[in-house]
Amino acid sequence: MMTLSLIGIGCGDPAQLTRAAVQAINAADLVLIPRKGTAKSDLADLRRTICADVLTNAITRIAEFDLPVRDAREADYRKGVDDWHDAVAATWSQTIADHLGGDGKVALLIWGDPSLYDSSLRIARRLDPLPKIEVVPGITSIQALCAAHALPLNDIGEPFLVTTGRRLCEGGWPEGVDTVVVMLDGGTAFQSLDPDRIHIWWGAYLGMADQIIMSGALADIGPRIVTARRDARERHGWIMDIYILKRRP
Numbered sequence: 198m199m200t201l202s203l204i205g206i207g208c209g210d211p212a213q214l215t216r217a218a219v220q221a222i223n224a225a226d227l228v229l230i231p232r233k234g235t236a237k238s239d240l241a242d243l244r245r246t247i248c249a250d251v252l253t254n255a256i257t258r259i260a261e262f263d264l265p266v267r268d269a270r271e272a273d274y275r276k277g278v279d280d281w282h283d284a285v286a287a288t289w290s291q292t293i294a295d296h297l298g299g300d301g302k303v304a305l306l307i308w309g310d311p312s313l314y315d316s317s318l319r320i321a322r323r324l325d326p327l328p329k330i331e332v333v334p335g336i337t338s339i340q341a342l343c344a345a346h347a348l349p350l351n352d353i354g355e356p357f358l359v360t361t362g363r364r365l366c367e368g369g370w371p372e373g374v375d376t377v378v379v380m381l382d383g384g385t386a387f388q389s390l391d392p393d394r395i396h397i398w399w400g401a402y403l404g405m406a407d408q409i410i411m412s413g414a415l416a417d418i419g420p421r422i423v424t425a426r427r428d429a430r431e432r433h434g435w436i437m438d439i440y441i442l443k444r445r446p
């Protein structure tokens with residue numbers, strides 16, 4: 198039977214790798230590394246660096262594959278994602294068949310942690326035959342952001358909510374919480390809010406050499422984040438950023 202290990206590798210700093218992750222990488226017969234196109238080659242590079250740094254098992258092989266691209270023209274978002282997951286599962290199966298056959302241990306290095314805004318677990322359950330699935334937890338971008346700002350995520354005894362830039366834009370400030378974490382924001386969705394009484398803690402490229410963090414009252418710092426984000430995106434060709442908003446009574 199095949200075992201598939203989804204290994205959280207943290208979100209940019211190889212030092213975030215846990216000992217359990219190092220053990221799981223070395224226990225694999227095959228490590229799969231996705232290529233996501235030239236703009237995001239830094240992300241594949243981090244996975245290659247991690248393998249070069251921690252792999253001591255001579256038997257472990259590494260196979261790279263081109264990650265299928267989601268069809269953004271599909272009007273039905275859920276169907277677009279569903280089709281894309283099928284395509285990724287087919288690519289994993291083909292790459293595994295080419296390099297390993299039906300038996301053995303396959304590892305996938307997952308950005309951050311596999312439980313947070315990541316579909317690897319959903320895709321793994323589409324494989325036929327279904328492998329034994331293992332998860333090794335990793336440091337999430339939420340933890341990296343809080344650490345970079347030395348910020349406690351929740352206020353005492355209070356809940357928080359994690360959402361996407363799209364949902365914040367469409368629905369405004371979510372009901373029932375005063376702390377909101379925003380991920381996967383293709384733009385700057387915080388600009389859709391009335392900034393009064395809102396504080397922001399923002400971070401881009403967390404854990405990487407070019408990490409940028411900024412924080413302050415949204416009314417003051419928001420426009421500066423917009424400019425910094427645009428400039429950084431132009432320089433790198435891509436950006437990954439995340440922020441926490443807190444509303445004060």
Ligand SMILES: C[S@@+](CC[C@H](N)C(=O)[O-])C[C@H]1O[C@@H](n2cnc3c(N)ncnc32)[C@H](O)[C@@H]1O
Nearest residue numbers: 208209309310313337338380381402403437438
């Ligand atoms: C597809 S989700 C993956 C999240 C990941 N599984 C985790 O545990 O953090 C990608 C989003 O995570 C956030 N993110 C991941 N790594 C980041 C980093 N190094 N710096 C800033 N944001 C990051 C961004 O909001 C990005 O749009």
